[in-house]
Amino acid sequence: MSNIQAEEIEIGVDDGHGLAPLTPGKRTPFIQSIGRFIPENEFNRAVAAYLVKELKRCGFKVVETAPGDQDHSLESRVKRANDAKVDLFISIHYNAVDGKFDGPGKDPEGFSAHIDPSGGQSEVFAKIALKHLAKGTVQKNRGVVKQQLYVTANTKMPAVLFELGFMDNNREALLMIDKSFQQECAQEIAMAVCEFYKVPYVSDAKPQIIKPPASLVKLGTAKMLREVPVYASAEFGTQTGxxxxxxxxxxxxSIDQGWYQLFSGEFIPSNYGKNFDFDPVLPKKTEPPEDTSQPMEEHKANLRRVVVDGKRIGSFGDEENLERNVLQALRSNFKKIEVEDV
Structure with missing residues (x-):
């Protein structure tokens, strides 16, 4: 694949299920904080749309296998991909188990890549994609799942169905309507497609980076534990490339809710300590001020006396006054000038 060009490759993008008629069971439980359910396809179609945009910007051709909001049959999705002879089939989904929120620590969580048990190039791409997805929003990586699914078993090209979270996990359910999370998922899958075909990923217009004031004090150093993407601001979806x-x-x-700011202004996410080790700068101990006081006699001026022809004309503690009086004496008729310590 090393000599292949992006424009020679066609990707099938499939957003799972549809909005009308709503496939039974394909929605979140009722979410009190927003006062509604979230249909699965509300997330799927948004990510698919972002993914199409990402892939086209990178030079790939794209076939949408489930255009519009209607609920396309599995057979029609597969037929459209096979008829177009796409090179890779990607289906976007959101997972569910029991359709209810059981509470933190009890609900299922995480993302996974589902492929046909035969593995092959589908498995190669799935592993690359999981690697990229693991660098974004903190979620459990559930890995590659081999199972008989209609769209992955009946397509004639490498095919991966992504489950990007759980609708019956309250935290992950709310991610479904988070625009930055939708964009992030699309971006990371697009990056995986580029790596799979060994073509360069082309990022969108570079987000603006705001450099912090020079007065900021260094809080510590971060040593990368793995490859870490750099972000223009403290939110996912603003990767600089x-x-x-x-x-x-x-x-x-600067440190703010898991985001660590570099001197140049960019941010890196800690991902709960998985991305890098942080070594803070320890505050300096406050020492009592040094006592520089000395006995009074040590601070006495070093006086020197000027004597002209045996007559004392004054004692002086600084060189300027001493020099001035000696010069005055030199201008007079004198026989002897003496300067002596007092």
Missing amino acids: SKLQKGDVRHIY
């Missing part, structure tokens, strides 16, 4: 490599060390000047 730059990456820090494992072993890289950077100074940190």
